[in-house]
Amino acid sequence: MPEQTPSPLIFDRLLLRARRRRAAAAGAETFLLDRDAADLAERLTAVLRRFHLTLDLGTPGDALRAALAGVPSVGTVISARPVLPENGARATPFVIADEEALPLGAATFDLVVSALSLQFVNDLPGALVQIRRVLKADGLFLAALAGGDTLTELRQSFAAAESEIEGGISPRVAPFADVRDLGALLQRAGFALPVTDVDRITMRYDSVFALMHDLRRMGATNALIDRRRVSLKRATLMRMAEIYAERFADADGRLRATFEIVWLSGWAPHPSQQQPLKPGSAQRRLAEALGSREISTGEKAGS
DSSP states (O other): OOOOOOOOOOBOHHHHHHHHHHHHHHOOOOHHHHHHHHHHHHHHHTSOOOEEEEEEESOOSSHHHHHHTTOTTEEEEEEEESSSOTTOOOSSOEEEOBTTBOOOOTTOEEEEEEESOGGGOSOHHHHHHHHHHHEEEEEEEEEEEEOTTTTHHHHHHHHHHHHHHHSSOOOOSOOOOOHHHHHHHHHHTTOEEEEEEEEEEEEEESSHHHHHHHHHHTTOSOOBTTSOOSOOOHHHHHHHHHHHHHHHBOTTSOEEEEEEEEEEEEEOOOTTSOOOOOTTOOSSOHHHHHTOOOOOTTOOTTO
8 A cells, every 4th residue: 555645734833822822812813713603603503403512623712612602402512722722711621632633532523613723734634534533423514714815915915025025935824725625625534415615704904014913813923834934024014015005905095804714514424314316317317307309429409
């Protein structure tokens, strides 16, 4: 059996944890988490199922835990994070666990949820396989993560400024996954009935520096392993701000910032789930259903 190629290391996860702790200590900005937590809870209310044991995987802060408390179908919630909760509280059962290495038994949970955490996993395909493993048969996985168009304005502005001032570009904004790729990963991980959808949120700021301040308070500033290790030049920073204002300002002068939230859902396979029909098993021809004439192979249309 050929050896598996290890996943490339994109994110410095130790740095990410340190920045999240710092953001929590300074008063974290949680508007995205609050929105996604409320949306996730609303999606669960539409599922006619009782979830006796739920795993909240990697979600920072308390917003999702609080939202789940208001969903009658959700029972016990166990939080799993690589470090202790940022505020030191343990209001729910808690385990130390990394999203990339879950020390949890197979077929344990009825539901696994996650909000704004999995986009920073280096081995997302492997993480999805492990999530699928800890779900009971017919268990549900539901998660929100940042998608590929997140902060596209900031990424473009930095690239243009660095190219102009420094003659090259360096990674400043994380490359998040595309929704189509994420759907394929769900299938590869063995999830049944996989679904992906996108929620695009446009925030408006007085300046790009206000946006960057919010990112620091989210603990979401540059944690790429290949980030440039020298301080950002003031000239580059100021030129980036100018380019951002030139390209992405509304008529009132306020700046747009895109946050793309990709929603993933999938079920651990179970015989009771709806299955696709086998090829050739249809009882009625498509042409008959559409009220049209079937054209055989080699026959020209209109002949």
